[in-house]
Amino acid sequence: MERTLGSDEIAVRAHLASGRFRAGVAAKRWRLIDLTWPIAIIAITAAARPSSPGEWIFRIDLTGYPQLAPTSMLWDATLGQRMNDQSYPKGERVQEAIRPGLDYLYTGYDRQGLTGHPEWATQHPRSSWTPTRELTFVLEKLSDLLTSGDYVGA
C-alpha cells in the first residue's frame, strides 16, 4: 500500500529538490547518501587535510521539519552508529559545534541544541533555526566549518 507522506517529509523532499540544495551537490559541497524517513544521511565535503577523510557523514533526523530544527550527529556509515569520539573532526570552532560525546550539534541550528539552550534563539538569531529556514542552512554551516581555516582534520 502506498505510504502517505507527512507535511514534514513533503517539505524535506521539496527542499532536497531545490536549486539551492542541487547547487551544493553540483559544487561537491555535500551529497545525499540516503533518505529513509525521517533520517537523512548526508556527506559534507571537507577541506583537504593530512590523514583526514575528504568528507564527513551526518545522520540528520528531520522529524517535524521545518517547524522543528533538524538534529544531526556525526555518523560512521560503515558501522551504522555515531562516530567514536576519537575520530571527530578537530579545530577550535569545529569542536565547539561538532562536539565529541554529543549525539547532536552544539548549535542553535540543531533541535537538541536549541532545546537545551532556548536562549540561543535570541542570543544568536543569525545562526539559529527558524521554521523559515531550509535544510541547506544547516549544510552551509557545516560546510563552512569543515572548509574553514579552523578545521585541522581528523
Add this chain to the structure above:
Amino acid sequence: MELFVHGQGEEIDVVDADGTVLVATFIEAHGEDGEVELWLEDADAPLGRELALADAGVGHHAHLHLSKSKKIDTFVTYNADTKDKEFGPNSTFQKVFDWATSKPEFDLTPEQKAKHTLEIAGTEIEPEMTAHIEQYATEQVLRLNLVPKDRHAG
C-alpha cells in the same frame, strides 16, 4: 547542460539549456523582459547577447544571474568604519567578503577572516556566501556589517 539561475529573489532556478542557445534567446525565455541582462556569477560584465551560451563561457552547472541592475552600491561597516564599492548584481557575498577583508580595506588576517562573516545591516540575517548580493539589495544599494561569527561556547 544544467544551469543555476539567480535573480532578485531567494530562489535558484535549475534550467536545462543547450550550449548553442543564444544569450538573447535565453534572456527571452527566462528573463522578465528585454531589459534584463544575463551575467555569469562574479563576472565583471554581462554576457554579449549575440553569443551562444557555450561561446560566452557558460558551462554545465554554471551559475547565472538575470537582472536589470547594472551595479549594486555596496557598503560594508566594521568597527565603525565604512568602505564602499560598486559590485555587479551577480556578485557573491564571498566576493564582497574577500574584498572587504583584504588590503587596502579592513585587512584582516587569515585567522580573523575565519572568525568573521557578513550581516545584512539592520537585520539579523547572515547571508550565505554563495548567494548573489542583489537578493538583499534595496534600490540597488546594499548595506552590510562585518561581524564576528556566532559561537556557542559553554
